[in-house]
Amino acid sequence: MTTPLDDVEFLARSAHRVHVLETLHRGATTRGDLRDRTGIAQATLTRTLDDLVERRWARKRGRVYELTPLGVVLAVEFADLLETVETMQRLQSLAEWLPAFPFDLRLLADATVTLPTDTDVLAHVGRVERLLDGADSSWVLAGSVFHESLERQHRRSTGRGQRQVAVLSAAALERARSDPELRQLAADLLASGCVDVYRYDGTVPVMLGLVDEVALVAPLDESGVPRGLVESTDPTVREWVATTLREYVEGAEPVTATAFTG
Template sequence: MPTSDTNEALEEVQIFVNSPYSMRVFEALIDGSTTGRALAEQTGASRSTVTRILNKGESQGWIDSEGSQYELTDRGETMTNEFHDYLQTVKGIRHLGEMIRFLPPPARELDPRHFRDADIITPTETNPVEPFDYLAEWIRAANKKRSLVRLAVSRFVKLIHDQSMHGQLDSESVIEASWFDTLGEEPKQIPIWQTRAERGDVLLYDGEVPISFHIIDTTVGFWLSEDDQNGVEGLVVTDDPVVVSWAKSLYEDYRDEAEPLNPTMLPEA
């Protein structure tokens, strides 16, 4: 049964959702003191609607007024900022939709609001490899790529190699070391890995890599899959600064514990 504290909290939240204009009014007041008339013009609400919102805000101690001027109190500004962040989180969750369950566990520590404008590329009936096609075009147009991955997809091994050899791509990858145990099954790729090992742009992480992503220029893309599975459900791509900074930091953490791929570790072609 809800407690009185919960009921009071819900009543305060209700202030923001009583009208589609409520949040607009409070957000407009973040910019500083203003009049009810100016708020009506800025938000598109009627004067009577703005008046009701302002009166309710004053009754809660969120708004102070002097004459025709209204401004947020410290409490009102905090409530407005926090509810704004909550709305962005909801938008992020709605935008990710069912794909949120495929987000790799490390990325789930990020607030979903940072994914609210992300591109979500999933397989389609007409193109079941759409995420792979997207990444291929992304790599072809890139200048710099840093990857933290569980495994190397054969399609991209040659593409990355060719782009790097022609001086079109600055590439480095940290790969789960155990994946190289299967390299004997792809003998045609061994010369490429030998070249990359000599170039020093591949590092092996001796342990589990719980996430696969690519930082390409100023954007990051996460592969979506079932937990502990290598099947691909899609790719989430975002240039949100918080996500990009987080991914760069995580990449460096794994890179610091990884060792360069030694050519002598590779099977003979």
């Protein structure tokens, strides 16, 4: 008598079994068609089909192989497991800094994850900028400001009329005030009427954004440095980001151009 773990191990240790199971789940077919669709050698395919039939996961009707009801359930559940593991693997590099999401992490299965690389340590920051460049509106929460980012936002707002709401930490705003170039850029942005800025005096543990219909989450390390970027269009994820941003706005104070011109 095998245990459930025995069957999981039996299936998982052979990519051929998984491939044939997935292919049969898309529809009954012949051995020859299976060979053409999977590229598995004839002898290996024969053994694989025999294995699935022996466990009652598949059956043969004439020349056609198909999954049994047990095989259908297994194919669906195993595909879900693989998708879950793949999601965890993609988020693994950020696990230490991810916030405590109130939603099922499997909702991030289709998320795009951008991480810094040896050749592009600001790959994730660049990705945010490219998303913002093509957006009509954005809403961000950030604990820091960068000269290049502020310049690009100046062009987006004054040149294209992009609407932005920004909730910035007190430290980020103070840095902008203390730098003459940033101070002028910030004053011009606020005077344009395209940007609403709020000052948040508490800790900003994560960078968040809504860029058109895309939700952005950039986990921060202990020094406040973004470690990567997760972007999602899942409705639940977007709603959580929107709700969180609204909460930060409610706990912040509006900032006017006089804060940078006085």
